[in-house]
Amino acid sequence: MNFNLYKIFGIILIFVVWQILSVLFHFSIPSPFLAIKTLMGFVLIEEVWFNILVTLKRIIIGILISSFFGLLLGILAGINNRIKNILEPLRWVTMTTPDIIIIIIGVLVFGLGGFPVIFTIVVIITPLMYVSIMEGVRSIDKETMEMCRIFKVSKKKLFMDVYIPAISYSIISALMYAFTMGVRIAIMAEFISASKGVGNALYLSWTYLEKGEVFAWAIISLILAAFMELIILNPVEKRLLRWKSG
Amino acid sequence: MDDVTIRISHVSKSFGKLKVLDDLNFEIKKGERILIFGPTGIGKTTILKMIAGILKADGGSVEVKGTVGYVFQEPRLLPWKTAVENINLVLSDRKKAMEWLEKIGLKGFENHYPNSLSGGMKQKVALARALAIEPQILLLDEPLSGLDFKARDEILSLLDKILSANRSTVVYVTHNMKEVSNFTDKVLVLPYSKKQFNLSVKKA
Structure with a gap:
């Protein structure tokens, strides 16, 4: 059995377990068939697409801001211990504070709407990106840095031609995590604070006890994460690791 | 420094409790090719790193011109x-980089990544990188170790040809004197005993 067949088997297994659970808890869990039927019905509803686009926009903006700060601060902290020590308490606070508290702070600062959603994504994902990038910079071998010092490689080249490619694995794994986390955080934040987006639609379905819709939105959130990985991450990965193929 | 390009005066260097260099003295004149020979771990690379300015001596002075x-x-x-x-x-300057690639005989390999080049080719690129900045002093730290005889001869004759034209000062470090006996003018021998540091300079 090849690798892809194992994957298909894994997906079938999820649906089988889901079906069993829907029989056992039929008041709360819909069958996979009902969820997929509802999802098919969603395709023709304009408002569904609008909500998906709103959430997608928020996630992308949030991840772009997080990537900028995570990359910048991660590189600085990776090459300078003082900067790392200054940022350490902030990293600890942002990574330890429960997500729900960050959402509440976002709502208190920005009010209800899209801003607290972006704020929550940035506050939660930036430190994750920062740690991953910082560790990547610290793992650059000393020999490479020695060579750059001897040949007096300019700071611009050091940043663009040495640091960024050397930490490409860290960037990709951080982005992969950021996309899946971004979807989860955005939907949770929208559930609480927004009047548009997938999270808000999920909130409405939940309020009206539309269990088929709740699970259809859950599938949409998975599709969203897969879509971003495919459309954004794969080209980035190809660009950063093109040298691997020789 | 007159025509002296490198002057090492009373240099000492320790790594923790290990004293690697003790009261080292020598001079290298402009255009000279000197071979620093000695067993592994004696401090040959340490001398090169001090000349390159990325390692500081604990005592004494290292003067480098160029x-x-x-x-x-x-x-x-x-x-x-x-x-x-x-x-x-x-x-x-990509055009200049291409010219250097041609000079070392790797025309046609400009767009190859290192993982698709042989060991000898990679070392040739490293050589071109060092020569491309047109250095007054070229430091070679066992550049041929790990290469087969054919690649060694090829790189040495290439290096000899290029250096003969630009009269760079060369410091070549190795633990295999036979490797470059005809390439250098002088040999500096680093013995095991570091307290009585003997400097032996002779014509190769």
Whole structure:
């Protein structure tokens, strides 16, 4: 059995377990068939697409801001211990504070709407990106840095031609995590604070006890994460690791 | 410093409790090719790093006149850069980087990444990178170790040809004197005993 067949088997297994659970808890869990039927019905509803686009926009903006700060601060902290020590308490606070508290702070600062959603994504994902990038910079071998010092490689080249490619694995794994986390955080934040987006639609379905819709939105959130990985991450990965193929 | 390019005066260096160099003295004149010979761990690379300015002596002084190019034991190419980009890293002039690639006989390999080049080819690119900055002083740290005889001869004769034209001062470090006996003018022998540091300079 090849690798892809194992994957298909894994997906079938999820649906089988889901079906069993829907029989056992039929008041709360819909069958996979009902969820997929509802999802098919969603395709023709304009408002569904609008909500998906709103959430997608928020996630992308949030991840772009997080990537900028995570990359910048991660590189600085990776090459300078003082900067790392200054940022350490902030990293600890942002990574330890429960997500729900960050959402509440976002709502208190920005009010209800899209801003607290972006704020929550940035506050939660930036430190994750920062740690991953910082560790990547610290793992650059000393020999490479020695060579750059001897040949007096300019700071611009050091940043663009040495640091960024050397930490490409860290960037990709951080982005992969950021996309899946971004979807989860955005939907949770929208559930609480927004009047548009997938999270808000999920909130409405939940309020009206539309269990088929709740699970259809859950599938949409998975599709969203897969879509971003495919459309954004794969080209980035190809660009950063093109040298691997020789 | 007159025509002296490198002057090492009473230099000492320790790493923790290990004293690697003690009261080292020597001079190298402009255009000279000197071979520093000695067993592994005696401090040969330490001397090169001090000349290159990336390692400080604990005592004494290291005076260097001119720009320094360095070829390491391993090529130290950036794996994500092509052959020409690796040379251009120290230049910012792609045309010139291409010219150097041609000079070392790697025309046609400019867009190859290091993982698709042989050991000898990689070391040639590293050599081109060091020569491309047109250094007054070229430091070679066992650049041929790990290469087969054919690649060694090829690189040495290439190096000899290029250096004969530009009269760079060369400091070549090795633990295998036979490797470059006809390439250098003088040999500096680093013995095991570091307290009585004997400097032996003779014609190769």
